[in-house]
Amino acid sequence: MGTTTFSGPVRSESGFEDITKNATTGAITSNASYNKAIRGGVQALSGAGAADIVNLITELTTGAGAAAVTLADGSTSGQIKIINHIVDGGGTATVTPTTFANGSTIAFDAVGESVTLVWNSTVGWVASSVNGATVA
DSSP: OOOOOOSSSSOOOOOOEEEEEEETOEEEEEEEOOOSOOOOOEEEEEEEEEEEESSSEEEOOOOOOOOEEOOOOOSSTTOOOEEEEEEOSSOOOEEEEESTTTTTTEEETTOOOEEEEEEEETTTEEEEEEEBBBEO
8 A cells, every 4th residue: 555645634534553663674663543332251250360461451359358369461562451450358368460550469458549550561561550559
């Protein structure tokens, strides 16, 4: 497909994708821009277990005791993972990412606490937003 050049404002109902190829290395870079909400699946996790990297969101429910939660490395740089504490049974859920740029654990002990993580293939999960949870 050829190149199309526009002069003036351009609008898309679905979004745009800009693909570039480095003439020297041949590396392809793709940047997408969408005028829609980000949507992803939701994992319900009660007690200890693994927060998956398939769904965008993991919703934590804690019982009376402590809950150890693991989080594997992401699959591609820019991947987003949101973890929300939605039901508090009195215990603390401690999330331990395999690779975490901001420390080693994230603790959730009250309803409404959340963290938004972004995967970076060089440094691991990066906490871009923390609401009430404790990063250590």
